Amino acid sequence: MSHNTHQVVFQPSGRQGRVAEGITLLDAARQLGVDVDSICGGRQTCGKCKVIIESGQFPKYGIASSPDHVMPMGEDEARYFAKHPPSIINHQSSVTTDQLPVTHYRLSCAACITGDVLVTVPPESTRRRQVVRKGASDRPITIDPILRQMFVEVEPNVLGGRKGDWERLQEALSCEWGLAGLRIDIHALRRLTPALRAGKPSTPGVKPRVTVVVWDEREVIDVRPGFHDAMYGLAVDVGSTTIAAHLCDLHTGAVLATESAMNPQVTFGEDLMSRVSYVMMHEDGLSKLHAAVVAALNDIATKAARRAGVNTDDIYEAVLVGNTVMHHILLGLDPTELGAAPFTLATHAPVDVKARDLGLRIHPAANVHLLALEAGHVGADNVGVLIAEAPDRQDEMMLVIDVGTNAEILLGNREGVWSCSSPTGPAFEGAQITHGQRAAPGAVERVRIDRVTGRPRFKVIGNDLWSDEQPPGQIKATGICGSGIIEAVAELFMAGILKSDGRFNESWTSGVGSGESVLVADSPLPTSYLRFNGRKAEYVLATADQTAFGREIVITQDDVRNIQLAKAALYAGCKLLMRRRGVARVDKVMLAGAFGSYIDPLHAMVLGMFPDCDLSRVVAVGNAAGDGARIALLNKSRRAESAQAARRVHYIETAIDPHFQEEFVNAMHLPNRVDPFPHLEALGVLPDERSAPDEEARARRRRERRERSAVASSQSAAPEDQAP
Amino acid sequence: MSHNTHQVVFQPSGRQGRVAEGITLLDAARQLGVDVDSICGGRQTCGKCKVIIESGQFPKYGIASSPDHVMPMGEDEARYFAKHPPSIINHQSSVTTDQLPVTHYRLSCAACITGDVLVTVPPESTRRRQVVRKGASDRPITIDPILRQMFVEVEPNVLGGRKGDWERLQEALSCEWGLAGLRIDIHALRRLTPALRAGKPSTPGVKPRVTVVVWDEREVIDVRPGFHDAMYGLAVDVGSTTIAAHLCDLHTGAVLATESAMNPQVTFGEDLMSRVSYVMMHEDGLSKLHAAVVAALNDIATKAARRAGVNTDDIYEAVLVGNTVMHHILLGLDPTELGAAPFTLATHAPVDVKARDLGLRIHPAANVHLLALEAGHVGADNVGVLIAEAPDRQDEMMLVIDVGTNAEILLGNREGVWSCSSPTGPAFEGAQITHGQRAAPGAVERVRIDRVTGRPRFKVIGNDLWSDEQPPGQIKATGICGSGIIEAVAELFMAGILKSDGRFNESWTSGVGSGESVLVADSPLPTSYLRFNGRKAEYVLATADQTAFGREIVITQDDVRNIQLAKAALYAGCKLLMRRRGVARVDKVMLAGAFGSYIDPLHAMVLGMFPDCDLSRVVAVGNAAGDGARIALLNKSRRAESAQAARRVHYIETAIDPHFQEEFVNAMHLPNRVDPFPHLEALGVLPDERSAPDEEARARRRRERRERSAVASSQSAAPEDQAP
Numbered sequence A, B: 001m002s003h004n005t006h007q008v009v010f011q012p013s014g015r016q017g018r019v020a021e022g023i024t025l026l027d028a029a030r031q032l033g034v035d036v037d038s039i040c041g042g043r044q045t046c047g048k049c050k051v052i053i054e055s056g057q058f059p060k061y062g063i064a065s066s067p068d069h070v071m072p073m074g075e076d077e078a079r080y081f082a083k084h085p086p087s088i089i090n091h092q093s094s095v096t097t098d099q100l101p102v103t104h105y106r107l108s109c110a111a112c113i114t115g116d117v118l119v120t121v122p123p124e125s126t127r128r129r130q131v132v133r134k135g136a137s138d139r140p141i142t143i144d145p146i147l148r149q150m151f152v153e154v155e156p157n158v159l160g161g162r163k164g165d166w167e168r169l170q171e172a173l174s175c176e177w178g179l180a181g182l183r184i185d186i187h188a189l190r191r192l193t194p195a196l197r198a199g200k201p202s203t204p205g206v207k208p209r210v211t212v213v214v215w216d217e218r219e220v221i222d223v224r225p226g227f228h229d230a231m232y233g234l235a236v237d238v239g240s241t242t243i244a245a246h247l248c249d250l251h252t253g254a255v256l257a258t259e260s261a262m263n264p265q266v267t268f269g270e271d272l273m274s275r276v277s278y279v280m281m282h283e284d285g286l287s288k289l290h291a292a293v294v295a296a297l298n299d300i301a302t303k304a305a306r307r308a309g310v311n312t313d314d315i316y317e318a319v320l321v322g323n324t325v326m327h328h329i330l331l332g333l334d335p336t337e338l339g340a341a342p343f344t345l346a347t348h349a350p351v352d353v354k355a356r357d358l359g360l361r362i363h364p365a366a367n368v369h370l371l372a373l374e375a376g377h378v379g380a381d382n383v384g385v386l387i388a389e390a391p392d393r394q395d396e397m398m399l400v401i402d403v404g405t406n407a408e409i410l411l412g413n414r415e416g417v418w419s420c421s422s423p424t425g426p427a428f429e430g431a432q433i434t435h436g437q438r439a440a441p442g443a444v445e446r447v448r449i450d451r452v453t454g455r456p457r458f459k460v461i462g463n464d465l466w467s468d469e470q471p472p473g474q475i476k477a478t479g480i481c482g483s484g485i486i487e488a489v490a491e492l493f494m495a496g497i498l499k500s501d502g503r504f505n506e507s508w509t510s511g512v513g514s515g516e517s518v519l520v521a522d523s524p525l526p527t528s529y530l531r532f533n534g535r536k537a538e539y540v541l542a543t544a545d546q547t548a549f550g551r552e553i554v555i556t557q558d559d560v561r562n563i564q565l566a567k568a569a570l571y572a573g574c575k576l577l578m579r580r581r582g583v584a585r586v587d588k589v590m591l592a593g594a595f596g597s598y599i600d601p602l603h604a605m606v607l608g609m610f611p612d613c614d615l616s617r618v619v620a621v622g623n624a625a626g627d628g629a630r631i632a633l634l635n636k637s638r639r640a641e642s643a644q645a646a647r648r649v650h651y652i653e654t655a656i657d658p659h660f661q662e663e664f665v666n667a668m669h670l671p672n673r674v675d676p677f678p679h680l681e682a683l684g685v686l687p688d689e690r691s692a693p694d695e696e697a698r699a700r701r702r703r704e705r706r707e708r709s710a711v712a713s714s715q716s717a718a719p720e721d722q723a724p
Helices: A025-031 A075-083 A165-177 A186-198 A264-268 A272-281 A285-308 A324-331 A380-389 A482-494 A557-581 A601-607 A624-634 A636-648 A660-666 A678-683 A695-713 B025-031 B075-083 B165-177 B186-198 B264-268 B272-281 B285-308 B324-331 B380-389 B482-494 B557-581 B601-607 B624-634 B636-648 B660-666 B678-683 B695-713
Strands: A005-011 A016-020 A050-053 A056-058 A063-065 A105-107 A117-120 A130-132 A140-142 A147-153 A209-215 A219-225 A232-238 A242-249 A255-262 A315-322 A351-354 A367-370 A398-402 A407-413 A416-422 A443-449 A456-460 A530-533 A536-542 A553-556 A588-592 A618-622 A650-652 B005-011 B016-020 B050-053 B056-058 B063-065 B105-107 B117-120 B130-132 B140-142 B147-153 B209-215 B219-225 B232-238 B242-249 B255-262 B315-322 B351-354 B367-370 B398-402 B407-413 B416-422 B443-449 B456-460 B530-533 B536-542 B553-556 B588-592 B618-622 B650-652
Touching: A005 A025, A005 A063, A016 A025, A025 A117, A063 A117, A075 A105, A140 A624, A147 A165, A165 A186, A165 A209, A165 A219, A186 A209, A186 A219, A186 B324, A186 B351, A209 A315, A232 A285, A232 A324, A232 A624, A242 A285, A242 A624, A255 A264, A255 A285, A264 A272, A264 A285, A272 A285, A272 A324, A285 A315, A285 A324, A315 A324, A315 A380, A315 A624, A324 A367, A324 A380, A324 B186, A351 B186, A380 A398, A380 A407, A380 A588, A380 A624, A380 A636, A398 A557, A398 A624, A407 A557, A416 A557, A416 A636, A443 A482, A443 A536, A456 A482, A456 A536, A482 A536, A482 A553, A482 A557, A482 A601, A536 A557, A553 A557, A557 A650, A557 A660, A588 A601, A588 A624, A601 A618, A601 A678, A618 A624, A624 A636, B005 B025, B005 B063, B016 B025, B025 B117, B063 B117, B075 B105, B140 B624, B147 B165, B165 B186, B165 B209, B165 B219, B186 B209, B186 B219, B209 B315, B232 B285, B232 B324, B232 B624, B242 B285, B242 B624, B255 B264, B255 B285, B264 B272, B264 B285, B272 B285, B272 B324, B285 B315, B285 B324, B315 B324, B315 B380, B315 B624, B324 B367, B324 B380, B380 B398, B380 B407, B380 B416, B380 B588, B380 B624, B380 B636, B398 B557, B398 B624, B407 B557, B416 B557, B416 B636, B443 B482, B443 B536, B456 B482, B456 B536, B482 B536, B482 B553, B482 B557, B482 B601, B536 B557, B553 B557, B557 B650, B557 B660, B588 B601, B588 B624, B601 B618, B601 B678, B618 B624, B624 B636
Parallel strands: A005 A117, A232 A315, A315 A367, A398 A588, A416 A650, A588 A618, B005 B117, B232 B315, B315 B367, B398 B588, B416 B650, B588 B618
Antiparallel strands: A005 A016, A050 A105, A050 A117, A056 A063, A130 A140, A147 A209, A209 A219, A232 A242, A242 A255, A351 A367, A398 A407, A407 A416, A443 A456, A530 A536, A536 A553, B005 B016, B050 B105, B050 B117, B056 B063, B130 B140, B147 B209, B209 B219, B232 B242, B242 B255, B351 B367, B398 B407, B407 B416, B443 B456, B530 B536, B536 B553
16 A cells, blocks of 8 residues: 555535545545445445545545546446446435536445545435434434444354354454454354355355344344345334334335234223223233234234335334333233332333244344333333424423323423323223214214304215215214314314303304294204203214214213313323423424324314414324334434433322312313413404403403304304303 | 440351441351351341351450340241251351350341350351262362342332332342342343232331342342242253253252253264254254254253252253254254364354243243353363363363263363364264163173183173073173173273284183184184184174073174274374373373263273273263253352363364374274283283284293193183284
8 A cells, every 4th residue: 555645525524634545435434434334344245335436626625536536446346336227316416527427436345545536425325314204393313223234254164263153253243343242142143154154155265244233232133144234123102092113124214114003902991991900800811911912013013014025034123112001011011000009110211122022023033122111101102202202302392292091291391301191081082972983984083163053064084075065975974083073172162062161052053043042941952963952962063864874973061071071181281291390381382192193283272182382383293102113213322312311301290299180170171261372362263252251351252242243144142151 | 336346256267357236247247258148138037147156265266255245036036946946957066065056046137246256157058058069079069150049128119209110129139239230031020010019018118028030140030029049950961862950959059850861852863963964954954853852851851840849930040061063953053064074163152041042941031051162073061071070170180081972082280171072983872883772771781701711791780680690581681781892892802802903812712611722714613602703703792591682692893893993083082182282191080971980990991992090090970061060050150160161172173183093093902002001001901912012022921821821721822913
């Protein structure tokens, strides 16, 4: 090697420096701290390190760059490019050149520097690529998983050499990749000898080549013959009702397939506490529930792999999130203590367990990582939400609500995050509702009620038209799902049909009706949408001819009451955190949960699911828990930080907080009995009879409404706030 | 606590010092570095720490000791002794007292010091007890296994406490036992919560108590409710033919049961290479062989546990040894490379693998440890021999021969140990011998041949009488086992019936016969013991009426040749090591192997299985490999040292040594063509015609024998040495 040096500039980072003549561009990149990927360790096989050598004068850097300033291509490199012609489309170099960039592609591990060069590293050649997370927040994830795949040449054994295959592989990994002190999983050890035999090139004198997968720079978990760059991971949100999994490419971060399935544990109990009871009452309860969820996970993994055209044996890591009960049952841990105070967890720490020890049929030495738990009622799913939404990295005061049978709520900013769990019950998932059902085709998911006529229109899942845009017989509604019931109640309230205390307004009358009060005690009402029968009132959302089962879909007073209970718990939880955090308002609200992606922020706020906020800052972020699992799958630092973040969150036990009950009672009102909702007021969506602190204002509003009604229909009816 | 101090002396160590008044004897022992056991951590439950407080004046230490110099027994301690009265027989105090020692027993964790005391620590209360290893060497093993059982009280959880069961257990283990940074096996984590629930005393305010098993001060592998001191281990020698296991108490080191069984792999191939071939030829070969040996191990473990009245779930550790092929198959590693040069191992290092990953049905989180391997042909069994016989700890030059289908040989002393493997073939196990069989009832195991008459007598396994002490019909010999054929050949040689080149002596004649030469070519000879038929000679060991199958048991020229080949390989291996080590003679020979315990050192040396040595220094040590496994099971330091020792051993590859063939050819002679056997010469057991270097000496000996023969029978016949 000459002692001459040359100036090398890397784009887009702009990193530059003088390097010795004759070294490869890959070595130069490493010397200058430029991130260039490589699996094959410089054997011109993997193509991960390909770069573009620019041509021309670059006054900014004071150099003239040319493809001739590196040594010409050798046979191996030429063979690689013949097999894998670089796509011009991939060339996103910002540097203008006068030649077609395709001629400039080189493998940086092969190209030895003979003069000054300006090199562009395309995004696909950087190891820590970023992928954009789908969904509302669209924050990028840096791809840096806990696994690495490494291609190595292993010295052959010699007679009397006294080095086993594993010892020689360790030497190769130490020498080529700087890894020391590794251990090897028994499954990888079993594959090692056959892999070395199969990975032995037919050319004499060429050393056997294998690709290893190293977990956490600590353990070799697989060995494959030759070059093998398939490496996938699963991110799974194990919900009480639904299990949703993303199959990701651990090199690119791409989501190759998304699968979901019903959690088969529902046959043992709809809600968490009934499953805990099942475990307590049946000796084999835990093993049955455990086996059921593992079977479902295996099914999902198989389907996702098939859909993506991937071998399940190439799935080397899984990150699972779930609430504390799901977490425990999944690991085979007794959840009994979670059923009663003090709600003791088996462990708070993140858990790493071999896939084979869970019976998970991905790669047998794959690690399954479960994120940390925060508290008895705030599980790994909320830690997923925490790392996905990262309130602890915000300046603004952020409220994150993950809606489910138990809602978990996070509040805070970089100065501190508070969390609690709120016992909403399953109403938001369509349970405990007369015609409630899960979100599935046929379920009413959107509801609009005419403010004047009180007439409903709705949309069902799987049908793009609103109910009033098609003949009734085509609709075939089957029930109401969570988002449908929330919108229905909010709309009923906005139309004045429900009073702010949640009761049906007995003095409500259609703005286009006869003008007489429609209230006739103990008899059906003449209106086709609202009727009273003694103390039982109900609103007809879908007529018999609009449903699949030939009977009406109604919303009863009990349904409204259950939604009130659920939303009041949620609201009270939010208020509790705000009180502890010492803030009167929040800057931003993130509505998470599979639920969260289907509900309109306006309706949620009108219902009073959370305190007042600028509606433009209320965002439905979808399955944030699952996104968090994906982040932990793709980025080891974020994973490590999540355990720390989970410990730092200040957990509030709602059950023992003296203010919770008070906030809960106030929050039974729509949207709240005492708290102001200035943003809703400004939008004018609240009915006039909304609780006003003084009787005079209330009377004034009543007058105003009367006048508006008169304009609309020359009629007036003054609904009265009957708040207790 | 007072600031007064008192003098405390511990026997038998004699350690003493002043300690603060009020501390317990256990704390005093720890302060003074005295080894006193404890599992319960001072809760007066386990009784492991009981000591004897001596009474009287002890001028040697300048103190007066009395049981009154510690605080009186409390309720808990009294309850313990009521339940477990100390046996007076155990009291081996060398200190004379005037009271019955039984009154002086105290739990050292309970007895607080109020004055000067002299305390005797009985052997059963020391943690690092020693047990004497059975067998010839009788070296003690210090009991210090890699596992420890610890009894702890765990703080109960409180509402809002945010510490899981595992976090609180870690705190207890850190606080009471000083252990930090522990991890927990998933199986132990699964048991933790139920154990804490079950281990909660009914008395309010008393904390839950559990017993944990900690592996290598790193990992909690089990949690049991309350106090649980059962902890067992298995030491297994997985031989090609026989699997032998010891079930040991890991607290006392006692062998509670010994079980052995045929290695079921023999149905896939008698010798190792045929099993390797089976793996190569059958796609499921490895998994079949693996499953077979695991099933056998499970069977043995179950039987041993049943015999000892022990639960297999209390077996927390297993140490396995075996040759390299057995080792690989047991772990599910491909043994193909062991079938041909360069004899590459998958790994040389010791392997730790969870019992459940091998399918071994002991405690699922139990660790299975396989000792290191030395080389392609020198396996973990030889490392077992190495730590059992410890040539590397001797001043004397020690030769250790582990006889089997492949013999492994160790030679050396503390300045260095050399090893090699020698391809003896299966003749020593009775295979490749006309009437050979395994050591089993009916097999001839002992042979004596009258020097003068040439008449044999023998003993069969399962029959205490010699063949000439009982009617022929009672003997029912079925064949000859390894030790029988070795003694037979050695005796034939000593009687002059075999010449030193291994050929039957055609000119041999019974000292009491007609005096004429009995050699008649191509015809049966008149002697009833030796006959020639053309070039085929055979010696009749058992007559037809002495056998179970009604035909003679004979030893043919081919049988002798096979034994010669086997012993020559052994001898050549020994010589090779001696040459490399640069020694002309050895001080000590250890004959190991199940074989080794049944063969007489004299016969082995006369045959020339190993170079000349003082016969009183030749010892059959039995299954040293299995003993080594037991040592590694009972003592973690010895285990750790064994891996180092295995690396330090200088391995000689016999296949590539230029001298091996030469030594082998010389060693075909009985006992050897060129090497002197002064110890045998001195005993006068060698026949005169033994190869003498000069023709004159040979002639002289011939003359002498003629004279002796003349004295015996007035006849003479001069057998001639026909060495090539």
